[in-house]
Amino acid sequence: MILDKMRLDGKVALVTGASRGLGRGMALGLAEAGADLAVVARSLERLEGVAGEVRALGRRCLPLRADVSREEDVKKMVEGVLGRFGRIDVLVNNAGINYREASEDYPLDEWERVLSVNLTGVFLCCREVGRVMIRQRRGKIINVASLTSIIGVRNIPAYSASKGGVAQLTKVLAVEWARYNIQVNAIGPGYFRTDLTEPLFQDPVRREWITSRIPMGRWGTPEDLKGAVVFLASEASDYITGQVLFVDGGWLAG
Ligand SMILES: NC(=O)c1ccc[n+]([C@@H]2O[C@H](COP(=O)([O-])OP(=O)(O)OC[C@H]3O[C@@H](n4cnc5c(N)ncnc54)[C@H](OP(=O)(O)O)[C@@H]3O)[C@@H](O)[C@H]2O)c1
Numbered sequence: 001m002i003l004d005k006m007r008l009d010g011k012v013a014l015v016t017g018a019s020r021g022l023g024r025g026m027a028l029g030l031a032e033a034g035a036d037l038a039v040v041a042r043s044l045e046r047l048e049g050v051a052g053e054v055r056a057l058g059r060r061c062l063p064l065r066a067d068v069s070r071e072e073d074v075k076k077m078v079e080g081v082l083g084r085f086g087r088i089d090v091l092v093n094n095a096g097i098n099y100r101e102a103s104e105d106y107p108l109d110e111w112e113r114v115l116s117v118n119l120t121g122v123f124l125c126c127r128e129v130g131r132v133m134i135r136q137r138r139g140k141i142i143n144v145a146s147l148t149s150i151i152g153v154r155n156i157p158a159y160s161a162s163k164g165g166v167a168q169l170t171k172v173l174a175v176e177w178a179r180y181n182i183q184v185n186a187i188g189p190g191y192f193r194t195d196l197t198e199p200l201f202q203d204p205v206r207r208e209w210i211t212s213r214i215p216m217g218r219w220g221t222p223e224d225l226k227g228a229v230v231f232l233a234s235e236a237s238d239y240i241t242g243q244v245l246f247v248d249g250g251w252l253a254g
Contacts, residue, residue, distance in 0.1 A: 008089075013090035022225055038064055091126070167188075185245065191219045191251075192220040
């Protein structure tokens with residue numbers, strides 16, 4: 001039955017950048033659907049709080065410290081999850097950062113820092129977890145893209161380039177790994193109020209312009225992503241791969 005296919009009981013999901021914001025929201029959504037969780041970020045302290053919230057839902061949770069841009073960290077992260085749970089059914093590549101500056105003034109070190117987390121980090125996690133999923137002959141990878149994967153927004157050249165890359169990487173992996181029964185999709189959030197977007201939200205002119213541009217008339221909340229991530233993590237989406245599902249209150253329709 002279709003609603004049973006949406007459940008994630010007994011599945012193991014790994015969510016990067018899960019200590020706050022959208023990653024925390026998606027981790028809780030996956031746990032509500034039945035999954036056990038491994039939650040990852042650079043600071044363990046906030047992850048412990050999220051792990052407590054997951055356990056309060058009756059699921060197991062392993063908090064792990066890792067910087068997704070570092071190959072050694074990603075390898076240890078995967079070993080840690082396998083050591084605890086023995087498998088990885090779902091990977092959500094959510095960890096991401098931004099740096100805002102006019103392109104003509106954009107420092108190279110910031111360009112490289114953003115690309116290393118948002119694009120190289122996604123690649124490393126896909127490669128390492130992908131090897132596990134290939135052995136399992138099953139898996140779901142969900143990358144977090146953005147409106148800026150496909151539209152131009154001023155002053156975020158590195159972020160937009162990284163998110164365009166994430167959308168393309170998603171398609172390449174979907175094509176390569178379809179034969180192993182691994183589906184690779186992305187979620188493209190519109191504007192959600194988190195630490196990442198707080199500077200925009202605090203700027204009354206930017207905030208008003210963004211809000212007026214969203215057909216649904218409001219910014220998203222982490223709750224708004226739960227349905228999309230659970231669907232793409234579940235058997236209900238088994239014939240969907242290589243897609244970017246935009247969760248944007250209608251932004252791209254306008
Ligand atoms: N908010 C939006 O409107 C929006 C829109 C489109 C796309 N997105 C995307 O959604 C994702 C989450 O964004 P958010 O708004 O929730 O951001 P956020 O509130 O700033 O959270 C970012 C998360 O990523 C972790 N992180 C950052 N760098 C990391 C690294 N090198 N290794 C491991 N973890 C790292 C952070 O924890 P630590 O700092 O402890 O590592 C934190 O848990 C990002 O990919 C972002 O680009 C957001």
